[in-house]
Amino acid sequence: MTNRKTALLGTIAAAALGASAMMAQADTWRYAFEEAMDEVQGKFAQKFKEEVEANSDHTIQLFPFGTLGESADTMEQAQAGILQFVDQSPGFTGSLIPEAQVFFVPYLLPQDTEELGEFFRTSKAINEMFPELYAQQGLELLTMFPEGEVCMTTQEPVHSPADLNEVKFRVMTNPLLVESYQAFGATPTPLPWGEVYGALQTGIIQGQENPGFFLESTKMYEVTDVITCIGHNNFTTAVMANKDFYDGLSEDEQQMIQNATDVAFEYILDYQSGLQEEALANIKEAKPEMEINILSEEERQPFMETASEVEAAFIEMTGESGKEILEQMKADLEAVAE
Ligand code: 6CS
Numbered sequence: 001m002t003n004r005k006t007a008l009l010g011t012i013a014a015a016a017l018g019a020s021a022m023m024a025q026a027d028t029w030r031y032a033f034e035e036a037m038d039e040v041q042g043k044f045a046q047k048f049k050e051e052v053e054a055n056s057d058h059t060i061q062l063f064p065f066g067t068l069g070e071s072a073d074t075m076e077q078a079q080a081g082i083l084q085f086v087d088q089s090p091g092f093t094g095s096l097i098p099e100a101q102v103f104f105v106p107y108l109l110p111q112d113t114e115e116l117g118e119f120f121r122t123s124k125a126i127n128e129m130f131p132e133l134y135a136q137q138g139l140e141l142l143t144m145f146p147e148g149e150v151c152m153t154t155q156e157p158v159h160s161p162a163d164l165n166e167v168k169f170r171v172m173t174n175p176l177l178v179e180s181y182q183a184f185g186a187t188p189t190p191l192p193w194g195e196v197y198g199a200l201q202t203g204i205i206q207g208q209e210n211p212g213f214f215l216e217s218t219k220m221y222e223v224t225d226v227i228t229c230i231g232h233n234n235f236t237t238a239v240m241a242n243k244d245f246y247d248g249l250s251e252d253e254q255q256m257i258q259n260a261t262d263v264a265f266e267y268i269l270d271y272q273s274g275l276q277e278e279a280l281a282n283i284k285e286a287k288p289e290m291e292i293n294i295l296s297e298e299e300r301q302p303f304m305e306t307a308s309e310v311e312a313a314f315i316e317m318t319g320e321s322g323k324e325i326l327e328q329m330k331a332d333l334e335a336v337a338e
Contacts, residue, residue, distance in 0.1 A: 027057065027058055027059060028058070028059045028060070028061050029052070029058055029059070029060050029061070029084040029085060030060075030061050030063065030082070030083045030084055030085070031045055031048070031049070031060050031061070031062055031063065031083065031084065031085035031086070031087075032062075032063040032064075032067070032068050032074040032077065032078070032083050032085070032086050032087070033045050033062070033063070033064060033065065033074075033086070033087035034065050034071045034074075034087060034088065034089060034092075034193065034237075035064065035065050035087075035214070036064050036065060036217065037062070037064050038217070039213065039214065039217055040147045040148070040211075040213060040214075040237075040268060040271070040272065040275075041087045041147070041237060042062075042064055043267075043268060043271055044087070044145070044239070044264050044265075044267070044268045045060075045062050045087065045264075046062070047263065047264040047267045047268070048060070048085075048239075048260050048261065048263075048264040049062060051259065051260035051263050051264065052256065052257065052260045055256050055259065055260065056253065056256050060085075063083075065193070066194065068083075070192040070193065070194055071088050071089070071092045071192065071193065072092060072173075072192065074086050074088065075088050075092070075093070075096070078139065078240065078241075078242050079137065079138050079139065079242065081242045081244060081245060083242065084241055084242055084245050085142075085239065085240070085241050085242075086239070086240060087237055087238070087239045087240075088237075088238060088240070089172070089235070089236065089237040089238065090102075090103045090104075090144075090174075090236055090237075090238060091103075091104070091171075091172030091173070091174055091177065091235075092172055092173055092174070092192075093174075093238065094172075094173075094174025094175065094176060094177075095173065095174060095175075096137055097133050097134065097136075097137060098317055098318045098322065099130070099133055099318050099321055099322045099325045100130070100133075100174075100238075101174050101175070101176035101177075101314060101317070101318070101322075102125075102314060102318075102322065102325055102326055102329060103233070103236045104174065104176045104177045104180050104233065104310070104314075105176075105180075105307060105310050105311050105314055105326070106180055106183075106184075106232040106233060106303065106304070106306060106307045106310055107231070107232055107233075107303075107304050107307050108233075108307070108329065108330075108333070109146070109233065109234045109236075109333075110333065110336075110337065111149065111231050111234070113146075113269075113272070113273070115336050115337060116146050116234060117146070117269045118336045119332060119333055119336045120143075120144060120145055120146060120265075121265075122332065122335070122336060123328075123329065123332035123333075124328055124331075124332055125325050125328040125329040125332055126144050126329075126332070129324070129325055129328060130144070130238075130325070133321075134238075134240055135243060138242065138243045138244065139240040139241070139242065139243055140240055140241040140242070140243045140246040140247075141238060141239075141240050142239045142240055142241060142257065142258070142261045143238070143239050143261050143262075143264075143265050144236055144237065144238045144239075145236070145237060145239075145265055145268055145269070146234045146235065146236055146269075146272075147211050147213075147214075147234070147235040147236070147237055147272070148211030148212055148213055148214075148234065148235055148272060148275060148276050148279075149211060149212065149229060149231065149233070149234055149235075149276055150209045150210060150211055150232065150233045150234065150235050151209065151210070151211070151212060151215065151227050151228060151229040151230075151280075152169075152207055152208070152209045152227070152228045152229075152230070153207060153208055153209070153210075153215060153220045153221070153224035153226065153227050153228075154167060154169075154206060154207040154224055154225075154226050154228065155167075155206045155207070155224060155225055155226070156206075156225075156226060157226050157228070157291060157293060158226065158228040158293070159228075159293070159295065159299055160299065160302055161184050161185030161302050161303065161306075162185060163185075164181075164184055164185040164186035164207070165185050165186075166187065167186045167187060167206045167207050168186075168187045168189050168204065168205045168206055168207070169181050169186035169187060169188050169189060169205065169206070169207040169208065169209075170188075170189050170190075170191045170196050170199060170200075170205045170207065170208040171188045171189065171190050171191075171208075171209070172190065172193075173190040173191070173192065174190070175317060176310065176313060176314055176317065177190070178190060179309075179310055179313040179314075180306070180310045183306035183309050183310055184303060184306060186207065189204075189205050191205070196208055197218065197219075197220075197223060200220070200223035200224060201223045206224075207224065208220065208224075209233075210235065211234075211235045211276065211279075212275065212276040212277075212278075212279035212280050212283075213272075213275050213276070213279045214235075215227065215279065215280075215283060216279040216280075216282050216283050216286075221283045221286065221287045221290050222287075225289070225290065225291060226290070226291045226292075226293065227280065227283070227290065227291070227292045227293070228293045228295060229292075229293070229294045229295065230295045230299075230300050230303050231295075231300060232300075232303055232304075239261065241257070280292055311326065314326065
């Protein structure tokens with residue numbers, strides 16, 4: 001489907017939802033996410049739905065990627081109260097909440113998945129500071145969770161930043177990712193997700209990054225030839241509710257939603273065990289000539305050295321508030337690394 005058609009369908013569907021939302025305070029809650037039903041966000045959403053429906057008389061209607069437009073469209077719909085729940089990743093939320101870009105400081109998050117899970121569970125930055133920032137945008141932040149190590153896919157092998165020279169590299173739409181890929185030596189091109197496959201196919205861009213499961217399910221290997229993992233990031237996403245809707249619920253219902261979120265959070269961490277390795281192996285099987293390079297510590301070094309520059313850019317963009325979040329995140333990360 002073309003992007004224009006996707007956007008148009010999204011607008012029509014959203015208008016229809018808006019009309020029905022005005023007619024009645026329905027028992028059905030609408031939840032949109034940025035991926036397909038059998039991808040990580042879809043699995044989380046299905047578990048959340050199952051829990052809510054088992055523990056209340058509400059039903060949840062799920063809207064996977066594309067059914068209501070791009071991520072920016074569903075965020076608008078959630079802020080307007082047309083959707084009760086939305087999953088939007090910080091990669092897209094950075095323009096609305098600049099501090100959410102902290103997740104794009106390279107090599108900030110640990111690679112160990114146990115440690116990472118514990119960080120998301122216990123982090124004060126994530127569980128206390130970010131909810132305040134989301135609330136200012138009319139959103140109740142329910143949870144953030146990791147979706148797997150991000151790897152690059154390109155046309156040519158990448159062993160150092162010099163190999164990214166002149167490579168037009170798609171990034172999610174936030175300024176810090178642009179800084180980060182500039183520091184990696186590439187020419188960053190922010191694009192919404194729906195345009196990525198076509199842009200790679202036609203050569204408008206030559207690279208992009210995503211976690212393994214997504215590289216497999218969206219068939220990025222059909223339009224790129226090399227996967228390079230440098231351990232620079234783990235894809236983070238966030239699930240939130242429209243704040244007016246959430247504040248209007250009884251305490252019992254709010255608790256039920258929190259419980260459903262907690263169950264889905266633990267489920268999605270378990271679900272991802274071994275997923276990255278499995279996905280990379282499946283890609284190799286689907287396209288044996290695909291080159292998959294996990295860079296050595298030595299090769300990673302120049303990429304790691306960009307972290308302080310990107311961190312400085314983050315603080316410049318976000319001021320005192322971003323600095324506090326970054327410092328708290330570092331303290332939270334230290335606490336789980338002990
Ligand atoms: O790169 C993106 O835009 C997408 N990547 C993932 C893993 N999920 C949704 C997002 O739109």
